[in-house]
Amino acid sequence: MIPRTLQFLIGPILDRYSIKKLLVGTQLAQACLLAIIPAAALIGNLSVTLILIIMPVVSFLNQFSFPAESALIPQIMKKEQWIQANGLMTLAYQGTDAAFQAIGGALVALLGAVSMYHADILSFGFAIVLFTMLKLPEHPQASTKQTIPDQCKQYFIDLREGFRTVIHSIIGKMMVGSLMTNFALGALVAVLPAYSDHLGGPGMYGLMMAGMAVGTLIGALVARCFKNKPVGKMLVFGYSIGFLLWLAAALVPNPMLSFILFSVSLVFPGCNNVLNFTLIQNVVPQHLLARAMSLVASLATCIMPLGSLVGGSLSDLFGSPIIFAASSIGFSFMPLTLRSCHHCGVCLLRQR
Numbered sequence: 001m002i003p004r005t006l007q008f009l010i011g012p013i014l015d016r017y018s019i020k021k022l023l024v025g026t027q028l029a030q031a032c033l034l035a036i037i038p039a040a041a042l043i044g045n046l047s048v049t050l051i052l053i054i055m056p057v058v059s060f061l062n063q064f065s066f067p068a069e070s071a072l073i074p075q076i077m078k079k080e081q082w083i084q085a086n087g088l089m090t091l092a093y094q095g096t097d098a099a100f101q102a103i104g105g106a107l108v109a110l111l112g113a114v115s116m117y118h119a120d121i122l123s124f125g126f127a128i129v130l131f132t133m134l135k136l137p138e139h140p141q142a143s144t145k146q147t148i149p150d151q152c153k154q155y156f157i158d159l160r161e162g163f164r165t166v167i168h169s170i171i172g173k174m175m176v177g178s179l180m181t182n183f184a185l186g187a188l189v190a191v192l193p194a195y196s197d198h199l200g201g202p203g204m205y206g207l208m209m210a211g212m213a214v215g216t217l218i219g220a221l222v223a224r225c226f227k228n229k230p231v232g233k234m235l236v237f238g239y240s241i242g243f244l245l246w247l248a249a250a251l252v253p254n255p256m257l258s259f260i261l262f263s264v265s266l267v268f269p270g271c272n273n274v275l276n277f278t279l280i281q282n283v284v285p286q287h288l289l290a291r292a293m294s295l296v297a298s299l300a301t302c303i304m305p306l307g308s309l310v311g312g313s314l315s316d317l318f319g320s321p322i323i324f325a326a327s328s329i330g331f332s333f334m335p336l337t338l339r340s341c342h343h344c345g346v347c348l349l350r351q352r
Contacts, residue, residue, distance in 0.1 A: 001301055003060035008298035010064055011291030012158035019068045019290075023131045026064045031124035033058050034117055041114045066093070067293035074281050074289065075136060083224050086277040090220040090270075094213065162291025169283055171292065174235075174276070175299060177334030181239070181269070182300045184330020186307025187314075187323060194320035199255040211263030219270020226271065234275055236335040238268035243331035250325035269331065 014022060033054050040046040073085045108116055166172050196205035226234055245265035249258045277293075284292040315323045 001305060003056055003063055004301040005298050006060060007063040007067065007301070008162075008291075008295040009159070011067060011162050011294035012155050014064065014068050014071060014290035014294070015162075015287055016154070016158060018136075019072060020131060020134050020136050022064055023068055023134075024128055026061045027124045027128045027131065030058050030061050031121045031128075033061075034121050034124070038114050038117050038121075063294075063297075066297065067290045070277060070281070070293045071286075071290040072134075072136070074286060076134075082281055083226075083274060083278045086274045086281075087220045087223045090274055090277075091217055094220070095217055097213075158291065162288060162295055165284060165288050166292050166295050171280055171283060171296070174279075174334070175296065177239075177336070178276075178296070178300060179303045180333035181330045182303045183307035183310075184327045186304035186309075187311025187327045187330075188307075189304070190308040190312035191315045191320045191323045191327070194315055195324045198320055199258060204255060204259065207259050208262060211259055212266055215263040215266030216270035216273075219267040219272070220274050222267070223271045223274035226275070235272050238272045239331045239334040242266070242268040243328050246328035246331060247325060250321065250328065265328075265331075272334075 036054060037046065037051065040050055069089060070086070073082055073089070077085045104116075111119075166175070192208055193205055196202070196208050199208075242265045245261050245268075249261035249265060252258050252261065280292055280296065281289065311323055311327065314326075
């Protein structure tokens with residue numbers, strides 16, 4: 001997960017240079033790096049060390065995609081379509097993750113691990129073709145000629161500007177609640193196998209994981225139904241309902257009812273994730289958008305492993321059911337953060 005935590009370093013590059021060229025270039029670089037692995041297997045030099053060197057670099061290059069594509073939405077879509085576009089983007093990312101994680105093991109067993117790398121390389125080639133078809137306005141700063149020292153200096157200036165933009169806006173105040181939510185989700189990831197075993201064994205773990213994915217995806221799909229609603233009230237309502245349903249899932253004695261309540265509890269945060277992306281696109285100026293998106297993603301990623309470490313450790317002390325129930329409190333921090341905001345978060349979020 002370390003490359004994801006470094007995503008904030010990418011934002012200033014995306015805001016200053018052509019996103020289309022960066023997307024094509026990073027996809028091509030990933031395909032070339034991945035090609036080393038089947039080539040090494042072919043000549044008998046494949047090793048764990050080689051994989052552990054290549055894959056983090058590929059993962060870091062992959063961090064260009066999400067903030068770049070999120071920054072492109074306001075350029076290529078009308079404002080009233082932003083929520084729908086963000087919902088489809090979330091569906092594309094999380095839906096394919098869920099689908100291929102589910103069938104990945106079977107494909108590896110059927111085709112072999114090296115063959116899966118070949119398929120991965122082909123998928124990058126397909127992405128390159130699609131990205132080259134994008135028709136975007138010329139980047140206003142793409143033609144600026146600067147020396148390498150000047151570009152490095154400007155990079156750090158842009159990086160500081162992105163931090164200031166996020167910290168001194170409503171987004172910075174919301175990040176407090178978001179960090180606690182992600183901390184709780186990290187704890188959930190660590191404790192869920194033991195809690196599922198408590199409910200009924202490995203089959204329940206599969207159901208709970210599927211429920212998480214399906215609930216989040218349904219939330220992303222229905223987000224567009226709330227495009228004319230005050231975003232602040234939606235965030236407060238959604239996370240409050242999610243907290244209550246998650247807590248109810250921990251308290252009911254019936255395992256299947258617990259599974260259903262837990263799955264439904266993820267629908268509202270899934271919807272709110274899309275609204276959060278749309279909010280950032282509304283609040284942050286276009287030339288700072290990639291920096292804001294990448295910084296928010298980095299912070300969210302940093303806190304989840306810490307939540308997993310704490311949740312797993314406390315589970316050994318207090319038991320998985322108690323930690324599963326306590327993790328639901330993470331959803332309650334977002335409503336508290338918005339209501340305690342000195343600038344009245346709900347009112348600010350209405351001004352979209």
